[in-house]
Amino acid sequence: xxxxxxxxxxxxxxxxxxxxxxxxxxxxxxxxxxxxxxxxxxxxxxxxxxxxxxxxxxxxxxxxxxxxxxxxxxxxxxxxxxxxxxxxxxxxxxxxxxxxxxxxxxxxxxxxxxxxxxxxxxxxxxxxxxxxxxxxxxxxxxxxxxxxxxxxxxxxxxxxxxxxx
Numbered sequence: 001x002x003x004x005x006x007x008x009x010x011x012x013x014x015x016x017x018x019x020x021x022x023x024x025x026x027x028x029x030x031x032x033x034x035x036x037x038x039x040x041x042x043x044x045x046x047x048x049x050x051x052x053x054x055x056x057x058x059x060x061x062x063x064x065x066x067x068x069x070x071x072x073x074x075x076x077x078x079x080x081x082x083x084x085x086x087x088x089x090x091x092x093x094x095x096x097x098x099x100x101x102x103x104x105x106x107x108x109x110x111x112x113x114x115x116x117x118x119x120x121x122x123x124x125x126x127x128x129x130x131x132x133x134x135x136x137x138x139x140x141x142x143x144x145x146x147x148x149x150x151x152x153x154x155x156x157x158x159x160x161x162x163x164x165x
Contacts, residue, residue: 013051013077013078013116013137013138014051014052014078014137016078016080016113016115018137019052019078019079019080019113019135019137020080020082020111020112020113022049022052022054022080022135023054023080023081023082023111023113023133023134023135024082024111026046026047026054026082026133026135027082027083027084027111027132027133030046030056030084030133032044032046032056034056034057034058034131035058036058036059036060036129037058037060038060040063041057041058041059041060041063041064041065041124042057042058043055043056043057043058043162044056045161045162046133048139051137051138052135052136052137052138052139053135053136053139053140054133054134054135054136055133055134055136055140056131056132056133056134057131057132057133057134058129058130058131059086059088059122059123059124059129059130059131059132060124060129061124061125061126061127061128061129062123062124062125063123063124064121064122064123064124065121065122065123066121066145066146066156067091067093067119067120067121067145067146067147067148067153068119068120068121068143068144068145068146068159069117069118069119069143069144069146070114070116070118070136070140070143071116071140071141071142071143071144074141074142075138075141075142076116076117077116077136077137077138077139077140077141078113078114078115078116078136078137079113079114079134079135079136079137079140080111080112080113080114080134080135081106081111081112081113081122081132081133081134081135082109082110082111082132082133083106083107083108083109083110083111083130083131083132084108084130084131084132084133085108085129085130085131086108086124086126086128086129086130086131087105087106087107087108087124087125087126087128087130088105088106088122088123088124088125088130088132089103089104089105089106089122089123089124089125090103090104090105090106090112090120090121090122091103091120091121091122091123092104092114092118092119092120093118093119093120093146093148093153098152099148099152099153101148105125119146119153139161140161141160141161142158142159142160142161143158143159143161144156144157144158144159145157145158145159
């Protein structure tokens with residue numbers, strides 16, 4: 001009988017309900033004040049727990065992300081986002097022969113989750129700053145960005161967590 005070392009086991013992915021509950025709890029109990037920067041949204045990892053981590057993000061009007069997944073094929077992560085203040089717009093790729101975008105507005109106090117295969121983007125389309133708390137399970141290692149046009153969806157680049165954003 002062979003045994004598998006703990007380091008070889010894939011990290012457990014928390015379920016959507018648990019991710020949403022953690023995001024709401026962490027957002028309601030924030031102690032770190034976000035920073036707003038003109039160049040791009042501000043992001044800081046605020047904690048890591050068993051099978052998950054949380055990031056605090058600050059968005060000025062017009063700031064957003066490219067369309068992205070959470071880790072790609074090697075180690076994808078499911079996620080939940082709680083809007084702490086302001087309003088954010090989430091754009092989710094609707095798969096199919098002719099992929100498109102589904103748009104959803106998230107206001108302060110709302111929480112939304114995506115599975116580990118979703119491709120989406122977020123943007124502050126409002127005229128006021130916004131703050132959000134994101135929980136990833138397993139912890140976020142990378143995001144793969146995508147371009148979407150009339151020819152379909154195409155990978156663009158890979159961004160490493162914390163280093164490239």
